[in-house]
Amino acid sequence: MTNTLHRYSEHYAFERARNPKPVQDDYIVFAMASRGLNDDNLIEKYRTFLRLALKYNPVNIGDATKGGIFRPRQDMNPAAHWRRDQRPDPEQVIAGIEGHTTVAAVFGSYEAMMRFVEDVKAADLGISINISAPMDSARRCCQDTGIVPHSVEYSLGFRGSLDKLPEATILELSTMCGHGMVSANFAKKMVEWVKENRRSPDEAARYMARFCICGVFNISRAGRIIRDACHLKL
Amino acid sequence: MNIDPHKCVACGNCLPICPMGAIHVDPASSRATIDEDECVECFACFRGMSKEHLNPVMVRTIRAIAKFFRFRFDPEPDICPTDAIVPQELAWPRIVRRAFSDPQVPHESTGIHGRGTAEVKTNDVTNRVKNGEAGFVIEFGRPGVGARFRDIQQVTQALAELKVEFEKNNPVASLMSDSSRGLIREDILNEKILSAIVEIKARLEEVPGVLRKLRELSQESETVVSVGVSTRCDADGHDPLREILKREGYPTYRGKTNLGLGRVTRISPHPSLSPVGGEDKREGA
Secondary structure, rough: OOOOOOOOOOHHOOOOOOOOOOOOEEEEEEEOOOOHHHHOOOHHHHHHHHHHOOOOOOOOEOOOOEOOOOOOOOOOOOHHOOOOOOOOOOHHHHOOOOOOOOEEEEOHHHHHHHHHHHHHHHHOOOEEEEEEEEEHHHHHHHHOOOOOOEEEEEEEEEEEHHHHHHHHHHHHOOOOOOOOOHHHHHHHHHHHHOOOOOOOOOHHHHHHHHHOOOOOOHHHHHHHHOOOOOOOOO | OOEOOOOOOOOOOOOOOOOOOOOEEOOOOOOEEEEEOOOOOOOOHHHHHHOEEEEEEEEHHHHEEEEEEHOOOOOOOOOOOOEEEEEEOOOOOOOOOOOOOOOEEEOOOOOOOOOOOHHHHHHHOOOOOOEEEEEEEEOOOOOOEEEHHHHHHHHHHHHHHHOOOOOOOOOOHEEEEEEOOOEEHHOOOHHHEEEEEEEEEEEEEHHHHHHHHHHHHHOOOOOEEEEEEEEEEEOOOOEEEEEHHHOOOOOOEEEEEOOOOOEEEEEOOOOHHOOOOOOOOOOOO
8 A cells, every 4th residue: 555655745745845845753764574574573573663753753653453553442531522531542553553554653753763764774673664745855865864865755736626626725734644544534624623723723733643444644743734725823 | 434423522533533434423414424335345444543431421411511602622643532433244255345445455346355465576586577568556546535436447458458467466356357358347347446456567668658658547437546666776786677668757765675684594385485486465554
């Protein structure tokens, strides 16, 4: 699956923007083993990967079979409508790894991503490590860390019945879950709620993040997109 | 997916959650209802919503009083207050909907996990895409539009005419009745899914031709098509694909870079899992 490949930004606008703004707050690094080839001691390798990520304050981490740092709960209490536990739980992600999966860490700055990649290289886990980000940043990261990239995959954007897609802001939000679990209608509702001052941008971002089951939804970028759409300041 | 009418309180929280917009509140029954033909069995409503287990009669009474006084209660938007969403037992061919829509299940219909393969994400270990080759991932229905297999077949048939190589471990390929003609099993052609990926390989010099064909085919498509193209880098880390894509007028802003840090670490890998041409059937980021 190409879960993080097609995250929408101005660069993929259907009518090409003249000077699209660079995306500078969305960098994903993920790890994946190959069955029977390098999956020995796999749980420990994945846990090491995520623990290294925690040193650099990722905005989300995830296990593709269980979810990210914000997850839905099956045992909500009515008091949640007033006092919901909004604390992220990275330890739950790390402890929950049971075997073959993909683990990912999402960073809000190039510096954090680069320093993390440096650590992962030094840890020599032997599993495949990929950066999913603007290609210029990935190239720069390889140079800065002395890595020669092995393969690349480019997103060429969307084609076909584009009239069925929502507006750009909503696409930016909903495509942060490539599996399509964050619906465009829900993203639209969240933007509206922030406009009406019923929720803050960060609260709205957290609601959406709970639906992304591999933990690659960038909560801080979502907050920023909503703030921009609602003309709010940080 | 079903909504239990005995439990549903018509709060409407699940309506915007559905990626296909397949849920509405039926004014006649005052219960949320799912359009079965539009539902792709992605489980976003069932799994993604948090759940309370409140008494439906009590919740309906409170809602009725609030409605009478025109009070607006501002509940958490991602909670089903009465745990009313209930999965149903899926039979063939409907079961393929879930296999291609719910990212948390293996392909029950095909035995393969995920909507596609590991592509170049593990290329440093599997060497799936070799020097001089390009791997295409053509995804139908993403983002949030959905697709029917008949939409996909229109494209696979045309691609088959170009004599491209379909990735044989891909879930769509495994549902083809005749891959040389790009034909998909007839009994699933009307099934709607959240998205499906077709994977093909071509030589680098064939990339412009394949892209032109895809551009032409997507113009006639009933759904949205997203395309990714991959290749191996040379010894210096440069890739020849970027120039080709720029020349053809495609954006190359975002993508994935396999850092080449993976290697075979098992002392004796299973013979059927040789690194060259070996394959990992899982999906990932």
